[in-house]
Amino acid sequence: MTSIKRVYTIVGLIFLIAILSVLAFTTWYTVDESEQAVILTFGKVEEGLNEPGLHFKLPWPIQSVEKLSRETFSLQFGYEENAGQIKEFPNETKMITGDENIVLADLVVQWKITNPSEYLFNAEKPEEILYDATSASLRSIIGSSKIDDALTSGKAEIEADVRDLLSELIKKYEIGISILAVKLQDVELPNDEVRKAFTNVTDARETMNTKINEAKKYRNKRTNEAQGEKDALMSAAQGDRAARIEAARGDVSVFNKLYAEYSKSPEITRQRLVLETIEQVLPNTEIYIMNDDGNTLKYFPIRPLEKEQPKTKQEGSDTNGQ
Template structure:
């Protein structure tokens, strides 16, 4: 077999020509990709040109100067954000998982009566001004975390441990929300506080059994007080009603007796006036009316004369009754 040597001659000008075209194409591609930015529907894009604020762009496809001349920060202005204190969410879902390990310094607080309590809370907020959020305060999210912890410690420190653990929880959350918003407005960090939620408030673990026993005793006391008040409200109004009814019956009876007495007195006076005018006639009428009311009430009747000599026939007044009678 014959050995053949092939020699390829490459023109350097040709290499330089195509290499320069390739480099130009690569630079153009890099410039194209670095100049196109997409802003999500819940975001705003803050464009920085050579380290200085230039403009704010809305959601959609936006163009900017390439090669790092302009940079964009995407701020989620339409999304509700949150910060957790005293715990962290390790897995979110239908059955979320949390961890408290390493976050005890955030949640351990001193109350106004010098007791320790473990407070876990969540701050829900929104970014309302992306410019203020980026440029008015350095690291606005960390600043918000520091402010939240400071305000919570102040509010808890103004109350007793029983208030924080039981009836004062909603008041604590409301006070923290109001004061935290006031600080955000003062700092002009472009943040609006939506809600402050006390996730859990517990005494420290070493004294937790004692606190639970005290709370149980207080709940039992409140239960007994409520039962006593319920019994009081059931018995006392009823007794007052019965007493009022008795008083009204007595007043009605007294009024009836007085009216009857006055009526009888008036009847007697009118009868006396008639008697004065005609004594015999009035006496006879009174006698007949009296006998009319007495005779039907007695049994067998025998009528005799004044001397008892003549006996009149037996009158069966009880049995003989006419419809008119």
């Protein structure tokens, strides 16, 4: 009896230790900053995501934890890159454009898990659904685009359209994924000769754009120079206008003063104006005012005498000095 009781005691202790161990190791969990967790209570998903750090829960099997990454994933469509080696899948990337040409198009989709419960339980293989939705979206947009747009200047618009359509499909599927970006890697023709022809077209278009940019640059330069010349002429004209206005105001002031004097003494003012005008018209000219009464004109050489008078005074001073 003693040995049986001891066995029961040991077994009980083992079960107790096991239960305590389960409680010790399943009532807490940690979430890293790069992770997000989902709590399951008897298999039912609890709402909300846990913040990074240490958290507690009910022991297993009441509650369990599913952890998913917060990082951004990349889906490579049409090729696979591994250890620097690229493996292409041309059968997946071959598609027809809207103008019935065949192109090879591959791209990269950046996505992340934003709803862990939907990602875990709404679909068995959400990444395969994402891949198929990417293929459908790309083929739909390429199928409605022209080959020239797909190969040259329309890539950005195609990327935006693929992203919008893919995001709409993923939202309808409710697999807990959000599309961050879509980037076309290569869009090319399957035939070398046709590819070369389109390359020449692309080069010609780039040359055309370069010439257009150079022409715009020259036009802007000449426009700025012409604008500068225009501003200079306008400034000079404004200055000349202001000078002429001030000169006119000065002339008006002089005229008003002359008129005031003329009103007081018309005859004297008239004679003075005549003399001033003659001095301006005939500079350095000797002017004589004479009263001609019909008799013999008498002329007294005042100017020659004025010139000789200083000379005579100078000679007299020289004689005295001797």
